[in-house]
Amino acid sequence: MQTAEAASVAKPVQSATRAETLAAMTRTGPDTVAGRYLRRFWHPVLLAQELPVGRALPVQALGEELTVYRGESGEAHAVAHRCAHRGAQLSVGTVEGETIRCLYHGWRYDAAGACTQRPAEPPSASRATIRIRSYPLVEYLGLLFVFLGEGDPPARPHFPELERAGVLESSSYLRHCNYFQNLENGVDEAHLPFVHRQTLFDVLNYAVPEISARETPYGLVQTARRPDGRVNEAHCLMPNMLTFVYPASDDPAVQGWTRYLSWRVPVDDHTHKTFILEHFDVCPDSEASFRGRRAQRREQIAALPARSEVASGILAGKARLQDYADRPDYLLLGDDVAQRAQGVVQDRSVERLGRSDAAVLLLRRIWARELAAMESRSEPTAWECRIPLSRTSES
Numbered sequence: 001m002q003t004a005e006a007a008s009v010a011k012p013v014q015s016a017t018r019a020e021t022l023a024a025m026t027r028t029g030p031d032t033v034a035g036r037y038l039r040r041f042w043h044p045v046l047l048a049q050e051l052p053v054g055r056a057l058p059v060q061a062l063g064e065e066l067t068v069y070r071g072e073s074g075e076a077h078a079v080a081h082r083c084a085h086r087g088a089q090l091s092v093g094t095v096e097g098e099t100i101r102c103l104y105h106g107w108r109y110d111a112a113g114a115c116t117q118r119p120a121e122p123p124s125a126s127r128a129t130i131r132i133r134s135y136p137l138v139e140y141l142g143l144l145f146v147f148l149g150e151g152d153p154p155a156r157p158h159f160p161e162l163e164r165a166g167v168l169e170s171s172s173y174l175r176h177c178n179y180f181q182n183l184e185n186g187v188d189e190a191h192l193p194f195v196h197r198q199t200l201f202d203v204l205n206y207a208v209p210e211i212s213a214r215e216t217p218y219g220l221v222q223t224a225r226r227p228d229g230r231v232n233e234a235h236c237l238m239p240n241m242l243t244f245v246y247p248a249s250d251d252p253a254v255q256g257w258t259r260y261l262s263w264r265v266p267v268d269d270h271t272h273k274t275f276i277l278e279h280f281d282v283c284p285d286s287e288a289s290f291r292g293r294r295a296q297r298r299e300q301i302a303a304l305p306a307r308s309e310v311a312s313g314i315l316a317g318k319a320r321l322q323d324y325a326d327r328p329d330y331l332l333l334g335d336d337v338a339q340r341a342q343g344v345v346q347d348r349s350v351e352r353l354g355r356s357d358a359a360v361l362l363l364r365r366i367w368a369r370e371l372a373a374m375e376s377r378s379e380p381t382a383w384e385c386r387i388p389l390s391r392t393s394e395s
């Protein structure tokens with residue numbers, strides 16, 4: 001199966017070997033084909049709560065550095081990482097109204113990147129052509145989305161399912177491996193009974209599933225069938241999003257299953273951030289107590305040794321994953337260890353795929369096709385950006 005599937009992956013990108021095609025998906029800088037492809041979409045780069053009014057932060061996404069700041073009106077803006085004068089990092093400057101002033105010699109820029117003041121220059125000096133790059137930015141559902149591409153951005157992110165009553169939480173984590181490993185992981189349910197024992201996912205772990213996959217107008221759906229006929233689905237929304245529902249039975253206030261939506265956003269080619277939205281069905285009466293328990297859980301996790309450090313220790317042989325089964329973030333720790341255990345950037349030229357990798361193969365085949373379109377300057381697929389209905393073992 002591997003050979004036939006591999007051949008179908010290799011064909012689309014012109015004159016590339018299979019290994020080169022797969023490696024191309026992992027490189028996302030501005031001058032790479034995958035980087036240009038990803039730059040056609042909005043990507044979250046910060047949680048809204050991480051950026052108070054009047055603050056500026058340095059951000060790195062897709063190998064590109066930028067400055068994100070929140071003006072005094074409360075609106076957030078994104079401009080270049082460095083000042084046009086002598087290259088100081090703008091995030092250490094000060095926010096004034098909707099502008100940002102460089103720390104070093106006080107040059108001031110508006111949200112569109114135009115230099116509006118150079119205090120040490122004579123008033124006669126022309127600043128007409130001085131401009132730094134600015135990026136379209138949208139704040140939505142507790143996330144700050146930036147468009148890093150050229151030209152007009154696509155339609156703003158819009159997910160009505162996450163705007164309905166209930167509790168919506170946004171969170172993020174950093175993982176020290178290439179983003180594509182985590183993207184593949186999201187449509188690889190065969191890992192659940194091994195990586196995620198003793199977690200919420202145990203409701204699905206009574207049997208190893210059989211995996212199948214199919215392309216859809218938004219990307220692909222991975223279907224996992226258990227021997228008793230029950231199915232569970234996970235969806236990849238092209239190019240780098242994952243959505244599914246999961247059992248949230250560890251909190252009594254949550255009714256039914258929880259909707260999960262995430263983005264795998266490369267920081268650079270060795271590190272990525274996942275931005276997560278979780279919608280919990282909680283009735284208004286239980287909302288305050290539920291939020292309190294969630295805050296407590298976050299504090300508990302924050303007081304523990306950092307998850308990535310723990311994962312590093314496990315990878316170095318100093319401990320075992322199961323030694324940390326009582327951590328509230330044990331589920332994420334399992335993924336951290338498993339994905340980093342593939343290497344920082346998995347060498348896909350030496351892998352041996354099987355039937356259970358059907359969704360991973362389909363994801364790569366779609367990606368290869370889209371990158372081939374980018375290279376041949378034809379139009380890539382116009383994906384629908386919407387949350388599909390999910391079949392789960394609950395239904």
Ligand code: FES
Nearest residue numbers: 083085086102105
């Ligand atoms: S380096 Fe920014 S004002 Fe001089």
Ligand SMILES: [Fe+2]
Nearest residue numbers: 191195196335
């Ligand atoms: Fe996982």
